[in-house]
Amino acid sequence: MTLFVQLFIGGIAAGALLAPIAMGFSLILGVAKFWHLAHGAVILLAGYLAYVLAQQLGWPLWAVALAAPLFAALVGVALNAGLYEPLRRRGVSAIVMLIASLGAFIAINNALAIAFSFDPRVVRFELFARSWRLGEYYIDAIEITAIVFAAVAGIVTHQVLRRTRAGLSLRAVISSGGMAQVVGVDLAAARRVAFALGSALVGIPAVLIVADNGITPNAALEVVLVAAVATIVGGIGRLMGAYAGAFLVSVLQFEAAGVVSPQWGPTVVFGVLIVFILVRPTGLFGGPLWKSQV
């Protein structure tokens, strides 16, 4: 029982790290209408920036925590402006957009590997060196930070979408790009906002990854794919669904690691994906049956 609860805590913490990433991915998918696999590259770039700023330039944690989301947003917007919008103007299909995104991901991922090698790059922040006991269970500062940030990010994103005009426009585009355009929403501007916000959301998780086990190019593709799993599990177009899906998938993965063995993690996670695609592709919270259109 102790093991299960401890794993549950770990799973929630991992889910908290993933939830903002998945929300960002889902937002971009919903607004730009294609699978932005380069999202993983944004995470890597933000993480390596955090590493360079903290480790090599000696920036304090608070400054890094401000810089990372800003940089991530910039990268996301730049990718959109430099790669995706030009492709759109050429009238390519959604598959080609995905392939270009994949190409960008591979290029950036491996360029970072050349620059920093595949060894995990860690920064030991003093603030994170603490852990606490709650009865029989342990939780550390990084896990708590992840959970707090996930809560804040979830609430803020939810409120932005519900109560601001920009949020309303984004929801309109997610619901139907064509209809949104008819009522006057500027689709290109909506995409810029989606890329900015969706990418900014990965900034803090990237810093936490650097602080925890270190950032390395190896796991980036899997992180994006797990974000995609969370998105599908939650229901495409439902940002809060992706948010909840991230927790569900992470807890499942951790508990499965306790039951079988951690090595089977990927099988568990993607097994969940396959089950959902076969049985409930609309997701837990009932999104539409998705078809990308560009």
Next chain:
Amino acid sequence: MGYIENLIVLAALFAALAVTLNLLMGTGGLFSVAHALFFGLGAYSSSILTVTAGWPWVATLPLAVGVAALVSLLIALVSLRVSEDYLIIGSFGLQIIGTNVLLNWRGLTGGPVGVSGIPLPQLFGWHIVSGPDFVLLAGATLAVTALVVGSLQLSPFGRGLRAIRDDETAARACGKAAVAFKVQAFLIAGALAGLAGAVYASYIGFVSPEQFTIELSILFLAMIIVGGVGTIRGAIAGAVLLLAVPEILRALSLPRDLIGPGQQVLYGLTLIAFALLRPQGLFPDRSSSVAVGE
């Protein structure tokens, strides 16, 4: 085993795989990133039977083909009720599950070490031992694959598949059983990929999970994109071109440990370049206006 001979053997086998992926993606519009898995399943099936059960290589071929085809059926299931988006992500997932299983099911697959000591193949009395022998065998595999895929593409089956690719609803309205066509396409593509795998295993002499990862699947995808989705000529051209990349890198005398990621950066940039400049690839499919690039 000469250097050039080695390249030709690999080029022929990878070209055969590209041709089978072409049947799925080009003719069928079925975007699958799980092709390395079918390749690996054929390789592993053949290896396990020859090494641990002492079967002659020829006898393992039907089983290698069968196992690969069976698993491709699973991927076919994922594609059936939902749009291509789910197939893409689902195939990513299945590929990762596949590699994970190969890595962890030690009892059957030998785990990370894989299966080694694969004996040289014999084909009805013809002992395949030397470089030129393998060039012949690989060439024959490519020829058989191209012949099968080519004749299918020209047949009523191919026409039906293209109709389903272009507009599934319309095709169904004309009485085409879309499910049957898609399943058959996956079965054939998977089966032929498994055959190439069996040949590959006997050539390399050992199989391990790292040989059949998602990176390889992405490489096959890149070969199709570069060569041209939908044509056999394109698939072969793409395979040859993308196999030349590491050789170019070697000629530029990059340090050893940079060749891997450097190669990947070039693949990534190649994907982007083709998406931007020539999404239909070098040898596009002129049989229909709705190809990948439109």
